[in-house]
Amino acid sequence: MKVIKNLVDRDGNGSITLFPEEPEDMWHTYNLLTLGDHLTASAIRKVSTESSTGSTSTHRVHTTLTTTITSIDFDPPSSTLHINGRVITENKHVKLGSYHTLDLELNRNFTITKPNGGWDSVAMQVIRDACDPAEKAEIGAVVMQEGLANVCLVTEYMTVLRQRVDVSLPRKRRGVAMVSFDKGMERFYEQVYQAILKHLPIESLKVVLLASPGFLADGLMKYIFAKATTAGNIPLLRSRPKFITAHTSSGHIHSLSELLASQEIQARLTNTRFLKESRAIDEFYAMMTTDEDRAWYGISEVEKAVGKGAVQTLLISNSLMRSQTVVERRRYVRMVEEVKGNGGEALVLSSVHESGRRLDGLGGVAAILGFPLLGLDEDENEEEAEEEEEGQRLEKEANGEGAVNGVNGTEVVKVKV
């Protein structure tokens, strides 16, 4: 992403014109947009004209529209953003107040205007991250167990499930020839191999992780290169050093967090953002078992801890940051700013990474404290009710977030008014 024009004043009002260059920039944009923002982008509009004789003709026109955002759709597998809104600048094709869905495209400028000081520190951090020219580490990961394989692409900010292979492997039964097990296994490996070829851009990846309990990952590794050798797939054979096998306890996607926590992987991928996020959440869970009073989760609890200046590391999911109301978002931004002001660390975790999903399970926010605090969860009744509401909202969001693992780009994360 490039910033083309920055017209934000000291109060955080104004507009920024951005130039998205890679698919991940759409994810950043998704995190920048709030309902009610103004978005200016190029649009294709179907316009119908009626002639004097009453016959109508329709044609498509390219035009630039500015809308007030009413709903946002993000589809992670294909990294596309669809933004629905009401047109607020009239031109000869489009009437004021009519609706239009803008589809943001790569390599085309768009402008976001935020009223009411919407360009807060967190939003500006998103822009800085998006514009960071440092080399991005992308890895492919295949987590498997008998009959199940998840082929994923892990980028700096997103984990996208590209394909899920789910087959029934024959089980041991008396009177069944041994060859049928081997055949079933072979079929399974072949499907995973094809999924890898189809969905992972191996040449541009830094590492391809094959992980499973038992011997599956080793078996797959052997299969891949036996196949590549017979097929004469030179690019794949050349990428051989990128393939690493590792151990996980199951083949479900959440095993990715286990995978990223392993020493071997950490050594290969030092200083990548998703590793840092993964490590932070692991640390939180570890603290929970060793020193319960220094690990807190849930919004009201963490807010109290922040108020007492106790927070050493604040973990907050950007699903919270995408809150629909400005007031809510401000509440979270204030927490982040306060922690940073007190010399603590505040990490905004990506809700489409495994680490972020784990954090969302905790209500979207967690904190490791510098010193133990007791009884933060003894709250008054009204707060409890509020939390309940919050929980329901998050649950809805988490359900939508599940769609992130879309197989073929049909699923869409929806944010409704």
Add this chain to the structure above:
Amino acid sequence: MSLGGQQQPNITVSNTAELERVAKTRKNLDVAEEYKKLKTKENANFVVIGHVDAGKSTLMGRLLYDLGVVDERTLKKYKQEAEKIGKSSFAFAWVLDQTSEERSRGVTIDIASNKFETENCSYTILDAPGHKDFIPNMIAGASQADFAVLVIDSTTGEFETGFNFRGQTKEHTLLVRSMGVQRIIVAVNKLDNANWSSARFEEITAQIGQFLTTAGFNPKNVSFVPCSGLTGANVTKKPKEGLIPWYTGGTLVDELEKTKPSKRAIEKPFRLTVADVFRGGVMHPVSVAGRVDAGSVQVGDILVDMPTGERAAVKAIEVDDEQRDWAIAGHNAVLHLAGIEIDHIRQGDILCDPTHPIPAVSSFNMKILAFESITPMMVDIHRGRLNTAGRVAKMIAVYDKATGTVTKKKPRHILAGGLASITVQVDNGPGVIGGGTIPVEVGTRIVLRAFGQTVAAGLVEA
């Protein structure tokens, strides 16, 4: 006719027509009555558990050989083949470890089942893998078991490794206990390595005995048998005079025979957990194998598969490789089905009575015993063969272990060893077959695992 224009014959048979056709063959038997009339031997399933390399498969292979289930010729073949790859001591294990992967690596990966009969009872062995990576398969086996045989390697050092904090001896034992197993036979194996020392046997008995009591086994349901799978001493035959003069009890098989099979839920609605789906032959394109958990089934019955909700008719039933008209709770049955596609039924599904189907739910409450500390987190949900991703969504309450009263509502953290109620949410990501639901009902036993450890086990609550 050009090749490309060849018309496909219309082979799709209407599902309902097929179901009705099979349903007409129903003989309307009163299965419970038939079962009472039939004077067959009792049957019991037992799961063989223990730390990796404790000698579970070898002990069972030996047992089957000595009882004549496996003939001399087969074993000779195994011996030769095992010697060829330099693993001669594994020959007995190969009776149960059948796949090439298992044989070349020398570990059991999946549950193997085999059958043998004594005078009074017919037994099904479920030989569980001991390696920690294959615990999901072990859970699948334990969920079908009436009782358990815990195999202990008594070699110096080996027993200690298996019994320490992260060994499988403890995890397996806790798992079978939480799957509802109450009777356990401890086979103190490889005692020939310890020169049949009574001191060693006593030492192991004392330690295991104490642990089993804390795990919730009633001491009168626990028995200890010294034996050696490799030599065959005290497995089926009494050991040679003077080998273990200090031992007065029976052989392993004697102990098995002392076990009464647990009571069957014959009157409940039909439930069968699908352990395997396969092509049963030309006549039977869709066949499932599994244990009848509850109720009964007869040829001509219409069943419903959960969570898919697909209906299927029972064309034929096999129990212990014999054609039967019916099967009842406790039987290990193969059902040949009609009116359903093979892709619509999966391992871990429940076939059930269509009038009382088991509900498929996306979230459920359960009362758990926490093995590790629990916070809202991602877990693997295990229900017999079924294994799916999910998360601990809510923690409802923690109870006092002795009195059962609520000590804290809405805890934010459940400590290891605690008794609690939680809500579990099934992962509903797309591409998950069954739409993110699993079949459970009140009383279903569920095991939760995370990061390769069993974190909790318990029963589904209303």
